[in-house]
Amino acid sequence: MDTSLWHTNPTAAYADWQAREAAGADRRPFSARSIVQHRAMFEHFRRHLLERGATLASFGPEHIAALWHTRAGARHGVATRMRYLKLLDRLCRHLVAIGVRQTNPAAPLVREAHWPEGEPEPIFLPEAADACLQAWVHPAPADDLSQLRSRAIVALFLGTGITVAEGCAAMVGDLHPEAAPPYLRVPAHGARDTRTVHLAPFAVPILAAWQQRRATLPIAGDLIFSMQTTGQAMTVKTLGVIVRAALEAIDFSAADMSPRILRNTFCRRQLLAGHARDDVSAMLGLASPRTCDRIAATIADDAPLQEGIRL
Incomplete structure (x- = not known):
């Protein structure tokens, strides 16, 4: 399996993988809208790694944790952070399977995280x-x-x-x-x-x-x-x-x-x-x-x- 694209053009590699293989927990393909959202999230994380001198092959849990301290990441709620962790967990499992990575740094973070039990009451004008x-x-x-x-x-x-x-x-x-x-x-x-x-x-x-x-x-x-x-x-x-x-x-x-x-x-x-x-x-x-x-x-x-x- 040629994995060079993950090193030379991660954005294209992610788009290709998502179009051909990526699926949710129920193994159903993602909707077109979810695919767009996931690609935007991946690109945001890729740029985050680039700014810190890390790559998809080398980043660790500290790079994921640092995402929440960026200007954009600080605004993410619990649900958005969980979506990022799920995406990175899927990605890292795939990268381990094809030999691009040795470990999945997102796995323990996903196990420790939880979806919010309830959403705040929406505020509106009476x-x-x-x-x-x-x-x-x-x-x-x-x-x-x-x-x-x-x-x-x-x-x-x-x-x-x-x-x-x-x-x-x-x-x-x-x-x-x-x-x-x-x-x-x-x-x-x-x-x-x-x-x-x-x-x-x-x-x-x-x-x-x-x-x-x-x-x-x-x-x-x-x-x-x-x-x-x-x-x-x-x-x-x-x-x-x-x-x-x-x-x-x-x-x-x-x-x-x-x-x-x-x-x-x-x-x-x-x-x-x-x-x-x-x-x-x-x-x-x-x-x-x-x-x-x-x-x-x-x-x-x-x-x-x-x-x-x-x-």
């Missing part, structure tokens, strides 16, 4: 607070440029349910508040396919107003929201500060004041409106209905859920 924030995003005659932009940013998250990364990357050409119905096109990225999300009615006036105002500004690039002087994407931190300020403006406080709470609120609003969980998952760009299941569980039994929503 219906009254959701209504208040919807009113807050409406454009006002006295708005200056900063205030208009802040309202539009909050409206985009609250009215489409996109992720903060998708908000950072959203382009002017993808936003169509004048269409019938108004919509946002979210390009494919990572494991997520391109999708179209209809804008909530409350978000249309402010997004149309921002789009018109933006067209008059000397902003470089085509991002919907960017740093005016450079045209670079706004940072996650800046967007978080804007969302927090909007929530504080309506006297709402929670443990999570990030754009995530607006995404969860969008999801819950769709479920309350009678949309089936698979459809809502598609709106959110999710392959699994697990997020919708968790948020649907927060809806009281006597809430006005329609057919197809109850789990």
